[in-house]
Amino acid sequence: MQEPALEKLNEDLAKAGFLLLGSFRPSPEDGVPDRSDGSPARDLLLVGSTGPSLWGRLTSAPEYQDGTPHPMDRYTKRALTHLAAGHGLEALFSFKGPPYFPFQQWALKCGGFSQSPLGVLAHETYGPWTGFRAAFLSAEPLAGLEQSMRTGPCETCLDKPCLTACPVNAITVETGYNVSACKSHLQKSPEFACWSGCLARHACPYGEDHKPHPQNALFHMKSFAGL
Template identity: 35%
Template sequence: MTPDALDQAAQAAGLRLRGMFAPDPDAVLPEGTETLVLLGPDEPRFWPLFAASDEYRTGVADPMDAWSKRVIGALAHDWGGSAIFPSDGPPWPPFIKWATDCAEAWEAPVGLLVHHHAGLFLSFRGAIALPFTVTRPDAFQHPCDTCTDQPCVTACPVGAMGPGQPYDVPRCKTYLRTDAGQNCREDGCLVRRACPVSQEFTRHPEQAAFHMRAFLGN
């Protein structure tokens, strides 16, 4: 299969290819893996598809993980591969390392991963280990290399994220639970939204609020 064929099949399911690479022979992956494909939401189409799913409408536990396992599991079956999910663990699959191995995502100044198309809204719903070689010929440029203003650096209202510092999760969560944090809580992280690439990658407010509720644990 070609990268375009894989991407078209993923898109029909509400997903897109967010990277692929040939893993090292000693990587902890299903035997015979020659290509690892990373899949993320196809924004803004993803949210309406997910919101109409049985997993979301019936209120099952962790509905997005359940949806991902059903949909990506079906793609893996069709492609003759094995599905892998961020929730598989412990030990947890190294999705961040895989993302950078693809050379389609890099570390942004604030420490988050940035993708050439999804910006700081990059996320992965799963991966598929394929027993055949697929080569993606495109070469992608680190979007931060041409971003002169770097608005992400100063976007966090409480300084929970910034250059040269670890992400201060407790400070972020404390702010989100206040009245002042309503903007981030309901419309999504200001740092992610500040990225010029992210601004071209539309995400539904309902989806942003869904992820923030999950992040806060309520």
């Protein structure tokens, strides 16, 4: 895949509501499986979403309108399987498992990400608002890919407003993210501000231009709370 083909890949991803978040050349310790034909993956391309783009595509897709569970996963699988095949690539999905592929490890290998106190990774441009949707595996090394050796923003963030934004103190430096406290708080009332999206994430000073659509945030919060 030469640079014009890489540009076309980025265009096709954007049309479907996704973007290329980074890439790297796998080593044995990265846990990247072989392609289905048995050939090793020579490059891995991390595909994700951020901001309202994916939500706009999803709500007009049949997977969202048919009323059956997991519309985002089903749309993602259909769209990216077809898109990857059209570019001679093979797709792995973050939601397939257990066992699940180590997408956070792969993102850190791509560069530009850091581990946040929230448990999610934060990106130098997109902040905590990236969703890892798939990894594309290439049978041949790809021209035009650039691996960033930069780390994400959390290591140099001094104020860390995310640690004080949660109304039930579900996030601390000492204990990390208390999932049960967060979920219990949400389940007590549909009127809590948290239903518009995690307030700790909203407090992050990075990636403010890439926050999700409010209905997208509500969609994810309902899924998290089991509603």
